[in-house]
Amino acid sequence: MFKYSLHAAVMAMAMLFTQAAMAQNAVPMPEQSAAMAASAPRDPALRPVFDQFGGKPGLVTLMDDFMVNLMADARTRPYFADTDREHIKLELVDQFCVILDGPCTYTGKDMERVHRNLGINRAAFNALVEDLQKAMDKNKVPFRAQNKLLAKLAPMHPVVITK
Amino acid sequence: MQRHRNGRTAWLIGLVLSGCLISSMAMAGDAAGSDSAPAFSNKLLLTGGVSQVEGSAGGGLTPWAVIGGYGTSDEIGANAFITHINLPDYHVNEAGAMVGLYNRVEVSFAQQRFDTEQVGAALGLGRGFTFKQNIIGVKVRLAGDAVLDQDSWMPQISIGVQHKKNNQAAVLAFVGAKSDQGTDYYVSATKLFLSQSLLVNATVRFTKANQIGILGFGGDKNNSYKPEFEGSVAYLLSRNWAVGAEYRQKPNNLGIAKEDDWYDAFVAWAPTKHVSLTLAYADLGNIVIKDHQRGLYASVQVGF
Numbered sequence: 001m002f003k004y005s006l007h008a009a010v011m012a013m014a015m016l017f018t019q020a021a022m023a024q025n026a027v028p029m030p031e032q033s034a035a036m037a038a039s040a041p042r043d044p045a046l047r048p049v050f051d052q053f054g055g056k057p058g059l060v061t062l063m064d065d066f067m068v069n070l071m072a073d074a075r076t077r078p079y080f081a082d083t084d085r086e087h088i089k090l091e092l093v094d095q096f097c098v099i100l101d102g103p104c105t106y107t108g109k110d111m112e113r114v115h116r117n118l119g120i121n122r123a124a125f126n127a128l129v130e131d132l133q134k135a136m137d138k139n140k141v142p143f144r145a146q147n148k149l150l151a152k153l154a155p156m157h158p159v160v161i162t163k
Numbered sequence: 164m165q166r167h168r169n170g171r172t173a174w175l176i177g178l179v180l181s182g183c184l185i186s187s188m189a190m191a192g193d194a195a196g197s198d199s200a201p202a203f204s205n206k207l208l209l210t211g212g213v214s215q216v217e218g219s220a221g222g223g224l225t226p227w228a229v230i231g232g233y234g235t236s237d238e239i240g241a242n243a244f245i246t247h248i249n250l251p252d253y254h255v256n257e258a259g260a261m262v263g264l265y266n267r268v269e270v271s272f273a274q275q276r277f278d279t280e281q282v283g284a285a286l287g288l289g290r291g292f293t294f295k296q297n298i299i300g301v302k303v304r305l306a307g308d309a310v311l312d313q314d315s316w317m318p319q320i321s322i323g324v325q326h327k328k329n330n331q332a333a334v335l336a337f338v339g340a341k342s343d344q345g346t347d348y349y350v351s352a353t354k355l356f357l358s359q360s361l362l363v364n365a366t367v368r369f370t371k372a373n374q375i376g377i378l379g380f381g382g383d384k385n386n387s388y389k390p391e392f393e394g395s396v397a398y399l400l401s402r403n404w405a406v407g408a409e410y411r412q413k414p415n416n417l418g419i420a421k422e423d424d425w426y427d428a429f430v431a432w433a434p435t436k437h438v439s440l441t442l443a444y445a446d447l448g449n450i451v452i453k454d455h456q457r458g459l460y461a462s463v464q465v466g467f
Contacts, residue, residue, distance in 0.1 A: 121235070121236075121237055122235040122236055122237070122266075123235045123237060123238065126206060126207055126235065129207060130207065133402055137402075143360065143399070143400065143401050143402070144360050147357045147358060147359075147360045147399070148357075148358050150313075150357055151313045151357035151358040152313075154310070154311050154312075154313040154314075154357065155311075155312075155313050155314035157311045
């Protein structure tokens with residue numbers, strides 16, 4: 001139906017670009033800045049969002065539901081099964097609280113070191129985001145407020161997704 | 164005529180019902196399977212776009228830089244879709260499928276059937292004369308991540324081709340088109356502004372197509388490639404719902420009829436990753452002897 005030569009040219013072009021793009025991906029990631037690797041920075045503009053999350057008590061409840069989701073999800077459970085989940089929840093509360101300009105301090109490990117050897121891929125990362133979204137829905141966090149938090153978390157992907 | 168209209172209404176209702184049925188099945192499947200790890204479909208909801216009018220992942224009218232299907236860089240995703248466009252003097256039925264490979268390459272196929280209804284009779288072609296066009300598309304993601312790169316302005320950038328072959332060579336030659344087949348080349352940039360819940364896409368397409376190829380390629384007024392701009396804006400209302408608008412600039416190659424730019428306003432619903440339903444009000448302007456071709460665009464996509 002289609003001219004064979006054109007078809008072949010299109011496929012050849014696609015393959016050429018794929019290889020070029022993959023080569024580009026193979027270039028090692030630049031070192032993340034220390035500030036970003038530790039966690040996402042405080043953003044005073046997000047204080048209203050902190051209130052939409054129900055303040056620190058809201059974050060504590062959210063993290064309980066989030067961890068339940070993570071453990072119920074076969075894509076994420078392996079990364080949390082043998083961990084101190086209560087401790088992780090406390091650290092996440094502090095971390096989210098700081099990002100949203102709440103009255104907290106993040107004293108946990110830096111995110112690069114925590115995730116370095118976990119071999120997390122994009123699929124597992126997205127699964128975690130889904131589990132967080134479901135927990136935020138359950139806690140009636142408005143969708144726009146959810147996205148404002150996720151927009152601050154997303155830039156950490158280069159240190160979290162290592163596979 | 165009345166019977167014809169009823170048939171189309173029934174078709175539309177059927178489309179919507181089948182979408183609902185598939186989505187409820189998919190939701191049941193999700194509920195049952197939420198504990199098992201799916202090997203596919205690990206992108207976030209609606210971030211793969213839907214199937215645009217030529218079968219590539221995008222909005223309704225224009226391709227986006229996203230790779231279709233819900234596969235991530237380790238996965239393969241696939242979609243199939245049917246679309247119906249109901250205009251005052253014409254209607255379009257189309258179907259197609261796409262495969263997304265490792266969030267890098269997308270290969271798509273679509274067939275459009277453009278039914279001229281009474282206009283076909285008026286032009287001496289016969290009532291219900293139908294142009295059939297096959298489109299094969301390839302898209303490659305070059306750089307960026309529309310969803311994750313939230314700390315920079317860098318969009319996701321892809322390039323693509325859509326090769327189109329129309330089955331009515333004789334009629335196309337008669338209206339002044341220079342060819343019954345042609346290839347569009349495009350570059351798309353797509354960015355999700357997550358803090359604003361806003362997705363923005365810009366596409367530049369190099370094309371000779373008349374009415375996206377339904378009236379052939381090139382013409383008496385112009386027979387060279389011209390860059391045309393296409394844009395989409397989508398506002399995410401929730402994980403499952405998005406509303407937006409699109410614009411598609413088009414060339415004007417034929418002396419016999421002017422060609423207008425296209426617009427639409429859409430609402431997209433993705434109850435699960437396995438199904439999405441898109442409804443749009445599209446303004447396709449003048450098509451041959453008929454002005455003001457505005458109507459309903461409905462599309463159902465299923466995938467894994």
